[in-house]
Structure formats: C-alpha cells, structure tokens
Amino acid sequence: MEDTESPVREGTTAQEKDRVLMSNKPLHRFLQKEPRSLGIVLFIFGCAELLMGFQLVGEEASNKIYVPFWLGTLFVVSGICSIYADLHPTKKTVTICLSSYMLCILGITVAIGYRVYGFTHLTYLHFRYRYRKWDTSRLAQVICIESILFISSLCAIPIFIFLCVVACFALKSSRTQVIVQCIPAPPTTTSD
Template sequence: MEGTESTTRERTTAKDGNKAEDQDVLMSSKPMHRFVQRGPRSLGIAILIFGCAEVMMGFTLSGERKQFSSFGIYTSFWQGTLFLVCGNLSIYTDLRPSKKMVTVCLAMYVVSLLGIVVSVGYRINQCSFLTYLTHSHYNDNLSTRNRLNQVFFIEGFLCTCSLFVAGLLIFLSVIARLALKSTRTQIIVRHIISPPTDTTAT
C-alpha cells in the first residue's frame, strides 16, 4: 500500500514538473510574448526622444510667423504629443503585455502615421514656400534671409525625423497586427472512455 502511494506521488510530481515546463514553453510561444521579443520598449524610448525633440522645436518655431513655419497648424505640438503617447504605450505594453494593450498601441500607431502624413505634406509645402521667399524679394535683406534659412533647416530636420519615426511605427504596427491576428483560443477536448464495470456478482 505504501509502495503504491509513493509511486503515485512520484508520478504526480513528475506530471507537475512536466506541466510547469509545458507552461513555460506555451508562455514563450504566445503571440503577445513574441511581440515583446521584438523590442517595443527600445523603439518606444526612441519614439519618446523624437517626441520631446518635436515639442521643443515647436517652442522655437512659435516665435516665427505662422505663414513661414509649420506652427501655423501647431504641427510640432500635436505630433510631438502623439509620439510621446506612442512611446509610453510601447514601453508599458513591453512591461505588461496583453491583447488589449497591443490593440490600443496598434490604434495609436495608425493615428500617428496619419498625423505624419499630414505633417510631412504640410512641411514640404512650407519648405517650398521658404525656398521661394529666400530667392525672391527677401533676397536683399541678409538677416531675413538667414532667418528663413534657419527655419528651412529646422523644418527639414523635423520632416526627416518624422519619416524615421514613421518607419518605426510601421514596423511596430506590423508586428502588433501579426500578434493580434495569431492570437487564437484553442481548446483541446480529450474524451476518455472508461471500460464498463462488471456489476454482476460472480
């Protein structure tokens, strides 16, 4: 009897150990964890840095005339805010991955990409306008021409940063979409048929 109990305990312990190992394997293969393995925290920190730079440059452009810079539609402030939100969400999702947070991140990535399309288009238009002003009737005033050149380089720098962030957001959007697409609940039903018991007395 004691031998039977010890054997049962050993089998139970072995089964529990196998379950723990299987649980570790399942946790490492989950789509949410595969999303975390792509490094959204590092990319989120990079997006945060670009967001801070965008907001800081916005204060610099606020002293210029609205028709000379992208401050006319407050591009630096709302786009910098979008970058900060996306960066914070990426870092938080890396720390606490869940399907809900990945969905929120994906939505913010798409909104930020749409914002980048608007800002890049507007800044390209502003850079063309600044180039026209620099080589036209403002060409005689040296100080004004230098000031326009400074605004032109700031706008060009911010436009380049926006395109770089767009690449990061596209990459994060793809892996987030793949993680959400492959998240499926699988239920395995195993039916064990026990042999019929003989209730007739012999």
C-alpha cells in the first residue's frame, strides 16, 4: 500500500522532526539526503544554462539543436521536482523525480557529445578566421560560454547519479511481501 501522507507534518517540533527523519523507512531515507538543496542547485544550473543559451543564439555552437534551451529546461524541471518531492514525499513524487533524473542524464550525454563536436568545429573556425580580429574575439567568447556550459553539465552528472541512486533506494519497499498461493491438485479418479 502506498503512503500518501507526508512523513513530516507542519506544526511539529524540531525534536519530533529529527525523530521522524531518523526513521528507517525508504521515503525518510530519501529526505535525509536533502533533495531540496540539491534541487535548488539543479534549478540554478538550469537557469544559467537557459540564460547563457540566449547569448549563443545565431552562433555555430550547440544552438543548432538548441542544447542550452532543452537542457536548461530539463535541469529546471528536475530541480523543481526535487524541491516538491522534499516538501511532499510520496512514492509518486519520488518516481517522477527518478524519471526526470534519468531523462536529464540522457540529455547530458547527448549534450556532451554534441558540445565536443561543437568544440572541434569552433576551433576550426577560430583557426580559419585567425586574421579577422572581430571574428576571432567573438569565437573566443562563444568557446568560453560553451566551455562553461560543458563544465556545468559535467558537474551536474554526479548530482543526478546520486539522486537516481537515492530515489531508487527510496522506492524499494522496506517490507518484502511474498504471496503464496496454494492450488489443490485436481482430484484423481482411479478406475479398475
């Protein structure tokens, strides 16, 4: 059966909250890992990705498939889901968080692959336009923005992996139930 009630109610004292959070239930173990603070970090990463993506509009970087926009949106959504799951921990919210974390990991791997391709293309363009002062300075700025986004994506991967593991453990049942069904053998008739 699913626990739909929040484990920590409003109006409880700090001592009661500590006692509830030190419980061994799976959802309480999820709350012990502070998904709200990690959700805030992911939200900030997402906002930074979105805002820096506006600087890349029209550039020959990862904007061909709009990486900063959809990856930033994924980060923001998973950050909001983490914050909501911390405030209202149920198996449904943790499952939604787990799916958003896995989707973000997949998106980061696609973005990293495309950004590596973009770096090679940008360094080629930087070499090609090395005698044009304006073009080289603009390409250097784009390479810096792309490298900042690349590093922030690399920093977000361990957070997402950690949150995936914690969410998987939170979804495991603390009580294993086995249903044994006994089906009687059909009556045998012996004929002599």
